[in-house]
Amino acid sequence: MAVKKHTLNPEKWVPLYADYLFNYTISRINNHDQAKDLVQDTFFAALNAKDNFQGKASERTWLISILKRKIIDYYRKINSAKGKAEVKMNFYSDGELEGDWIEERVPTDWNAEIEKNIENKELTIALENCINSLPEKYAMVFRMKTIQQFETEEICKELEITSSNLWVIIHRARTQLRKCMEDNWFKK
Amino acid sequence: MKLTCNQATTICDKSQYKEASFLELLKLNLHLFLCKKCGKYVKQNSILSKCYKKKRTIDCTKNQCLCDEEKRTMENNLKEKL
Incomplete structure (x- = not known):
């Protein structure tokens, strides 16, 4: 029996998957505009990579896998971003009092x-x-x-x-x- | 066996999610026996956990979604590239 091969229909992506991808993103990144941009980027990246789609997974699963990469990239970016809000230390980090409350x-x-x-x-x-x-x-x-x-x-x-x-x-x-x-x- | 305040409060934070091990809890309690400052932290931490739980119920019923306008823009941006 032949396995059903999935195909891509980019013109239907937004009505079919935008909400789903957005919900996935907003539960991780609590910022409406940022989440929206990541979803848009995911669609763009998917379009560029559509020749690599082998049809083994569903369209939705494939889009989510791209979105997941986008979220890690985003996390790495904010992880390396210096300045702005700083995390305040509550404990001495060295010396005789290391580990004690400041x-x-x-x-x-x-x-x-x-x-x-x-x-x-x-x-x-x-x-x-x-x-x-x-x-x-x-x-x-x-x-x-x-x-x-x-x-x-x-x-x-x-x-x-x-x-x-x-x-x-x-x-x-x-x-x-x-x-x-x-x-x-x-x-x- | 002896913990610093930093380590003790880390275990206390972990225990708020029920993910601290038995040994860790044992060490924490030993530390608390001697340390008033961390004792206060432990007490306050469970109050804060209640606040976070309250916040969870509010945030999770708040339905965040894309409006039609935003979806249209997204679709148009995509069509340009097709």
């Missing part, structure tokens, strides 16, 4: 009413601002792990990082978020 970053007491306030809408806004103040790479991994709840293994595979790498990023993101929320919301 004095002004030690957790302080929070308002006792806090737990009742979690439902507060403004809290979510403060949180969003704090996440956005993280370097993009940290925000991206933090969101994938915590908000989208991807498996550790999945994130590592997709972004080509090790799990210890991932936990360092999560740890730095969470300690910085803790401090940010303390300063902006939970302070006594």
Whole structure:
């Protein structure tokens, strides 16, 4: 029995797959315009590579595989981008005190009413601002792990990082978020 | 066996996703026995986890999608290259 061979119909790509590819992207990169550009780039790249399509996988699977490369490229780019938001260190990184809390970053007491306030809408806004103040790479991994709840293994595979790498990023993101929320919301 | 505060809080973060090993949790608890600062971190971390969970339920019901206008532009850009 002959295996059905898939074909490409680029003129139908946008109506058929734009939403699907966009959803895939936005759950990883929480930025509408950036995600839109990546989807457009994926279509362009697919068009350029259409002679390499062998018809073994479906059109959609093939487009996703191209998009995945685009997302890794994007991650690498923000990983190497210096400046802008900086990740603030919470612990001494060398010397006698290596691994100890840096004095002004030690957790302080929070308002006792806090737990009742979690439902507060403004809290979510403060949180969003704090996440956005993280370097993009940290925000991206933090969101994938915590908000989208991807498996550790999945994130590592997709972004080509090790799990210890991932936990360092999560740890730095969470300690910085803790401090940010303390300063902006939970302070006594 | 002895952890620095940096290592202890890393394990605490990992445990928020239930991915810290038994040995790690043991070391963390030993550290917490002696370290008030990290004790505070642990307590606050579970409050923050609740906030993140709340944020998740909000973000995931917020439907992000491309509008028709954006799709038209995308389609036209693609047609130019066909």
